Amino acid sequence: MSGSIKHIEPDELEKIEENVDHALGEEYEHEPVPAKARRSMFSITMVWMGFPMIITGAMTGSILVLGMGFAAALKAMIIGNLIMLFYVGLLGQLGARKGLNFALLASIVFGRKGYVFASGLLSTLLLGWYAVQTGITGALVSSTYGLNYVVMTVIAGVLYIGITFVGVRGLHIIGTISVPLFIVLGLWVAGDAAATSGWDAIMAYPGNNGTATMTMGVGLTVVIALFIDAGTVTADFNRWAADKKSSWVATFSAFPFANLVAMLVGGVMTAALAVPDANPFGTDNMFGYMNAQQMTWLSVLAFLFLYVNLGSVCAHCLYNAATGWSRILHSHMRLFAIILGAIGIVIAATNVWAFFIQWLSLLGILVPPIGAIILVDQYLVRKGSEIEADWRGTAFLAWACGSAVAFIVEWYLPHLSTAISAGLVGGIAYYVLSSLAGKTARA
DSSP, rough: TTTTOOOOHHHHHHHHHHHHHHHHHOOOOOOOOOOGOOHHHHHHHHHTTTTTTSHHHHHHHHHHHHOHHHHHHHHHHHHHHHHHHHHHHHHHHHHHHOOOHHHHHHHHHHHHHTHHHHHHHHHHHHHOOOOOOOHHHHHHHHHHHHOOOHHHHHHHHHHHHHHHOOOHHHHHHHHHHHHHHHEEEEEHHHHHHTTTHHHHHHHTTOOOOGOOOOOOHHHHHHHHHHHHHHHHHHHHHTTBBBHHHHHHHHHHHIIIIIHHHHHHHHHHHHHHOHHHHHOOOTSSSSSHHHHOOOOHHHHHHHHHHHHHHHHHHHHHHHHHHHHHHHHHOOHHHHHHHHHHHHHHHHHTTTGGGGGGGHHHHHHHHSSHHHHHHHHHIOOOOTEEEEEEEOOHHHHHHHHHHHHHHHHHHHHHHTSSOHHHHHHHHHHHHHHHHHHHHHHHOOO
């Protein structure tokens, strides 16, 4: 029939994918990144720095300051980011040393078949994170400029898919654009807001309506959970690092530097303005502050900045999700970037971003044990080990222990940190179970 769509055979699709990989660069979904393909320290640093230095990080800083007061929130930001530095740094070092993405690294610890559960969960959670951030983009544009929420969300999602499709090179490019913009505009917003009240008033800010309602444990969980999923799959990025030094520099550029800067921008602004019942997801954020100046050029810049800035975090999340699922289903990252990106856009259009805090709580329960188990396995229990079995029951049992304790903490001990509890218990449980298994085997 004339005008019908031509059917593409699987081998033809494979050839198209190979040609795209040749033009844009191989992504090494199923093998270690070879030395010749490793990227410069600057490139990996821009990839990582462009991830957490985002408006959503500033919103999180505002939430912390509203709930804890500025002084306590600052302490939570610093401690949480230092924990992330060592957690992500050690996982990143494994990725750089072996050249393996997270799915391949998890195969060593959870088994050549068991890794599917760890990698599949994290990849799906990161797809959800992509949807949350894409939805926030559409919501901010819609509420500020009176534009259609769904249309703005779809436009954002399509742009972010395009960045991800380019691959790690695309993450480098968007980070190189987004970071300088955020530093300049963020420092201006924080400085301009601080000028209205003074630093003494900011440091003394007690919280929303003069009441601190968030404990230090919850605050630490919020700081850690914001990037615990992406931090756990850090091997997806750090496998491109040429050496250990480059990997650690890139990690430090994200935690504490980029993440802390973003949180402080929001926190300082919120404490300085002291708006009763402030809503960081409404107009009481960095984006809203820029538009509130009622200067046309600044509003246009804010609009462009929003898409570039959240485009950076969305592209990173989608890259992680596509890398993980392409390994699981033996396919290509770029194909899954399109498929998962389209699914994420549909989810984003349903206002999933409204569950931001609940999302962080879920991440704090499920994710930290995975990274802790990998660290204990690769640095303490089985240094330098390779894939040895299809399933490794000790890893799954320790994961269950960590998440179970985190669930108890979430509901019954809210003054403690869910994320820290989950990671500590998961790591300790794995070490104990591995020791017992070793003794049993020797006996």
